[in-house]
Structure formats: structure tokens, C-alpha cells
Amino acid sequence: MAVKLGVIGGGVMASAIVSRLLAGGTYQSTEILISEPTLSQREALHQQYGVGVTDDNNLAAMSPVLMLAIKPQVFDRVVAQLSPLSNNPQLVLSILAGVKIAQLEGAFPDRAVIRTMPNTPATVGMGITALSAGARVDAAQIELATQIFQAVGEVITVPESLLDAVTGLSGSxxxxxxxxxxxxxxxxxxxxxxxxxxxxxxxxxxxxxxxxxxxxxxxxxxxxxxxxxxxxxxxxxxxxxxxxxxxxxxxxxxxxxxxxxxxxxx
Ligand SMILES: NC(=O)C1=CN([C@@H]2O[C@H](COP(=O)(O)OP(=O)(O)OC[C@H]3O[C@@H](n4cnc5c(N)ncnc54)[C@H](O)[C@@H]3O)[C@@H](O)[C@H]2O)C=CC1
Ligand SMILES: O=C(O)[C@@H]1CCC=N1
Structure with missing residues (x-):
């Protein structure tokens, strides 16, 4: 089955979101590919959820929907290492604290970008996620992002100017x-x-x-x-x-x- 969701960074939040996406049937395990540098973490993700895993971010970045779940501190490095060929996703979803839509759109030219802020109760489907859409996003992409984050709880839409405050309140x-x-x-x-x-x-x-x-x-x-x-x-x-x-x-x-x-x- 073709990969539909690529995730870069397979840590706490990626695990939480992926587990709920699978439990709710939003995606099948064969439709998700997570790139993660730590071998033990890759093995744990594969064993627990049956998802595809790789240490190559370019492979995950080729999926139609790409979720960025790395720390903000490594964002520039990760983006710099992506090859132009892997600049393929139609929709990029970022859960990174602080990283702005303008930075995301600069890193993924011509792709639709939605910046989000979920929180850890996502793990039990009781999270709340705020979404903020970039300029290139269409209604169907907002609908898809909403569906993805509804798998982990409530979803609200806010202007990007409010996302840092959301992070300070519900994120942290x-x-x-x-x-x-x-x-x-x-x-x-x-x-x-x-x-x-x-x-x-x-x-x-x-x-x-x-x-x-x-x-x-x-x-x-x-x-x-x-x-x-x-x-x-x-x-x-x-x-x-x-x-x-x-x-x-x-x-x-x-x-x-x-x-x-x-x-x-x-
Ligand atoms: N933990 C939380 O409560 C929340 C975190 N966030 C955001 O989610 C993002 C991820 O946070 P966590 O899951 O808590 O962090 P984490 O540290 O658990 O996960 C990050 C993962 O990225 C991997 N990684 C490191 N360098 C990489 C690279 N070059 N390429 C690919 N993967 C790489 C790490 O090995 C790690 O598994 C952050 O940007 C954070 O701001 C957002 C909402 C809540
Ligand atoms: O502490 C952090 O930076 C992340 C963002 C929101 C919750 N944890």
C-alpha cells in the first residue's frame, strides 16, 4: 500500500499522534512512514504500531502529507538536508513550537503548510490542537488536517499571531x-x-x-x-x-x- 503520511521525527508527539491515527482508522499502518535517527526508537515504533520506519528523512518527505515532529532546534538542519526531489508533499503539517509559517513555506516552496500546536493528552485522544493555515492552503487541506488532529482530540483554528500564546497555555x-x-x-x-x-x-x-x-x-x-x-x-x-x-x-x-x-x- 502506498505511503500517505510521512513523519519526520519519531518521538513523544509523533508516537502519540500516530497511535491515535491508527486506533481511529484514519490511516492503516502500511500508509505511515516515520523517519527517525535513533535505531531503538525506530524498532519500538515499528514493533508497537507496525508502521514503516526509516533513517532517511527524504523518504518520509516524499509522502503526500508530511508531518514535521522534530524539535524546533533541528528544523534548519533537517530542512537543509532534504533533497529538492523530496520537496514533494502536497501538505506539510508542523507541530513545532515557535517555527513560523513563513519559515515553513520558505523550506517547502509551493507546498501548502499548516502550523499546528497539539498537546500530550493527544496520547489518550483528549488533546486540543490549534491550527493555523498558510497562504497556499485550500479548504480540502484544512479539512484533512482537521480530520488528522481530531483523531487526537479537539481542533480549533486560530490566526498564526495567537499560536505562541496557545503553545504557552495548552501546549505546555x-x-x-x-x-x-x-x-x-x-x-x-x-x-x-x-x-x-x-x-x-x-x-x-x-x-x-x-x-x-x-x-x-x-x-x-x-x-x-x-x-x-x-x-x-x-x-x-x-x-x-x-x-x-x-x-x-x-x-x-x-x-x-x-x-x-x-x-x-x-
Ligand atoms: N512534547 C510536547 O508536549 C509537545 C511537543 N510539541 C512539539 O513537537 C515536536 C516534537 O516534540 P517531542 O515529540 O516532545 O520531542 P522528542 O524529542 O520526543 O521527538 C523528537 C524526535 O526527533 C528525532 N530527531 C532528532 N534529530 C532528527 C533528525 N535530524 N531527523 C529526524 N528526526 C530527528 C529525535 O530522535 C526524537 O525521536 C517539537 O517541535 C515540540 O515543539 C508540540 C506540542 C506538545
Ligand atoms: O516544551 C516544549 O517546547 C514543547 C512545546 C509545547 C510542549 N512542549
């Missing part, structure tokens, strides 16, 4: 939430809970709160007010959070990550 956000869950569990241990119980309580509290907000569509501030009894435990905890700058820490984290995304595109 899973790490902030993971730290929050770890810290909540540490707090539980500090308050006397056995570790396994603290871990379970912390995780389910975040999962349950996110699900409740999502399903009820109430504002987070309303939910906070519902939990907070006058003179009770929650307001005692919130007072400490405010003293420690919890809100501003999160705000500053998103801004710092967005700023770093901008820097990566320079």
Missing part, C-alpha cells in the same frame, strides 16, 4: 497540571496520608473538577465559591494559595512559555 499546560497534581499529593502526604491514597485523591480531584467544569459549563469562580464554606477549610487553603502567588505563578508561566515559543521562531 499539561506539565503545569502534572506538577500541580504531584504537589497536591505531596500536600496530602504532609498532612498524614499514605502516598498511594494521596496520589489517587490528587489525580481524581483534578480529573473530576475538569470534568465537572466541562459538563456543567459553570465558570471556575462559581465552582470555587461552591466549595468554599464560610470560615471553613477551603478558604483557609485558598488564603495560603493567594499568599504564595498561585494565580500569578500560572499566569507568569503561560507568558514565559509563550515568550520562549516566540524566541524559538527567531
Amino acid at each position: 499546560g499539561p506539565a503545569y497540571i502534572a506538577i500541580a497534581i504531584e504537589a497536591l499529593a505531596d500536600g496530602g502526604v504532609a498532612a498524614g496520608l499514605p502516598r498511594p491514597i494521596a496520589d489517587r485523591l490528587a489525580l481524581q480531584t483534578v480529573l473530576g473538577t475538569a470534568t465537572l467544569l466541562n459538563e456543567s459549563q459553570i465558570h471556575p469562580a462559581q465552582l470555587k465559591d461552591r466549595v468554599t464554606s464560610p470560615g471553613g477549610t477551603t478558604i483557609a487553603g485558598i488564603t495560603k494559595l493567594e499568599q504564595a502567588g498561585f494565580r500569578s505563578a500560572l499566569i507568569e508561566a503561560v507568558i514565559a512559555a509563550a515568550t520562549r515559543s516566540q524566541e524559538l521562531g527567531k
